Amino acid sequence: MARDPDDDALSWGDENDPTYAAPHPEALDEDDLEEDIPIVDAFSSSAPAPPLAPLSPHASSRAVAVESLGEASAQHPAPATTPAAPATTSVAPTMTSAPEAAATAPTRTVEEEADAAEDAAAERDLAAAEKEAEPLSSAGLIAFGLFGGIFLLYTVGWLVTFIRNPVADTSLAGIVQSAQNILAIAAPALWLIVTLLVGAKRRVPVRVVWLLIGVVVLLPWPFLTGY
Amino acid sequence: MTSESAQSGAGRPSLRKPARPGTATSGPTKNARPTKRVRGRAGWIVAIVFAFLYALDAFQGLSNLIGLTQSFASVDVAMPGNAVFTLVGLIVVPILVYALILWGTRRLRAGSALLVFLVGFAVVAVITLDLQSLYRSIVPFVI
Numbered sequence: 001m002a003r004d005p006d007d008d009a010l011s012w013g014d015e016n017d018p019t020y021a022a023p024h025p026e027a028l029d030e031d032d033l034e035e036d037i038p039i040v041d042a043f044s045s046s047a048p049a050p051p052l053a054p055l056s057p058h059a060s061s062r063a064v065a066v067e068s069l070g071e072a073s074a075q076h077p078a079p080a081t082t083p084a085a086p087a088t089t090s091v092a093p094t095m096t097s098a099p100e101a102a103a104t105a106p107t108r109t110v111e112e113e114a115d116a117a118e119d120a121a122a123e124r125d126l127a128a129a130e131k132e133a134e135p136l137s138s139a140g141l142i143a144f145g146l147f148g149g150i151f152l153l154y155t156v157g158w159l160v161t162f163i164r165n166p167v168a169d170t171s172l173a174g175i176v177q178s179a180q181n182i183l184a185i186a187a188p189a190l191w192l193i194v195t196l197l198v199g200a201k202r203r204v205p206v207r208v209v210w211l212l213i214g215v216v217v218l219l220p221w222p223f224l225t226g227y
Numbered sequence: 228m229t230s231e232s233a234q235s236g237a238g239r240p241s242l243r244k245p246a247r248p249g250t251a252t253s254g255p256t257k258n259a260r261p262t263k264r265v266r267g268r269a270g271w272i273v274a275i276v277f278a279f280l281y282a283l284d285a286f287q288g289l290s291n292l293i294g295l296t297q298s299f300a301s302v303d304v305a306m307p308g309n310a311v312f313t314l315v316g317l318i319v320v321p322i323l324v325y326a327l328i329l330w331g332t333r334r335l336r337a338g339s340a341l342l343v344f345l346v347g348f349a350v351v352a353v354i355t356l357d358l359q360s361l362y363r364s365i366v367p368f369v370i
Contacts, residue, residue: 161356176287180352187349194342198335218353222360227367 140204147211151188157220269337277344288317
């Protein structure tokens with residue numbers, strides 16, 4: 001009766017184990033196989049296959065088919081093609097390995113391209129966000145403050161004009177006239193705010209040009225002329 | 228195989244939704260490149276509401292032109308040319324400013340367009356008061 005190695009305290013389960021018994025070659029896994037051990041295809045009709053298969057798939061299939069044909073013609077001359085079918089199927093896995101490798105390569109490049117595009121888009125968004133979040137330059141800030149002061153003076157001018165020319169008419173024309181007077185008082189502030197709001201994503205010179213247009217358009221002419 | 232391909236070829240158009248005539252060209256173009264923003268429904272509502280307000284200004288200018296022309300005609304006095312120019316300006320300015328803003332806000336959102344229309348309305352008020360002041364400086368008497 002053989003002694004069970006698991007009972008032994010010195011049982012490590014490998015070759016250093018004094019009680020190690022090498023397993024049967026058929027029970028070996030693929031990891032246990034060494035490179036110099038030839039791989040035998042059990043389904044091939046030519047069981048003792050050469051260890052190195054020829055590179056050309058046509059040549060290898062033709063050679064295997066010729067061998068099987070030779071064996072088949074010795075036994076049954078008429079059905080010559082039937083033994084060739086399993087031979088070609090046995091070669092097929094070695095043939096598909098190359099196209100699979102070729103097919104995975106473009107997939108990787110597509111993935112890499114997608115990753116690169118995502119990285120570029122993220123960097124672009126980050127740059128845009130940084131550009132939006134960057135504070136105004138000192139010159140821009142001073143210019144906007146200057147225009148704010150001018151528009152404040154304009155507001156005072158339109159307010160004085162409104163006080164000088166009171167509208168007591170209750171007809172439609174009188175209501176419109178009153179509304180226009182009030183809108184004229186609010187116009188400079190509205191122009192400044194809307195220019196800075198709507199043109200927030202524009203460059204500072206563009207905003208300054210729009211504020212300059214406002215300075216020209218919103219001039220309180222009635223206040224200056226006295227009429 | 229031929230029957231399969233014919234069947235799939237026959238079944239493909241049925242899966243696709245028939246495009247409306249107005250949106251036939253906008254679909255592929257939107258996918259191909261980022262299209263420019265156009266005025267939406269809210270933008271058009273804002274534009275139409277402000278059209279009435281600007282029209283009110285223009286109507287006031289028109290009533291001024293007709294009323295003052297009749298007043299000058301009633302006393303047999305010829306109206307100065309500059310005064311006529313200012314009264315015509317009271318009609319033209321609201322229409323001109325509205326047209327400019329309608330063109331300028333074609334790519335803006337409805338909220339931004341509303342703000343710009345509001346500023347334009349205020350600008351029309353300012354120019355109207357300017358022109359009225361100019362008219363008073365030309366015709367310093369009340370008929």
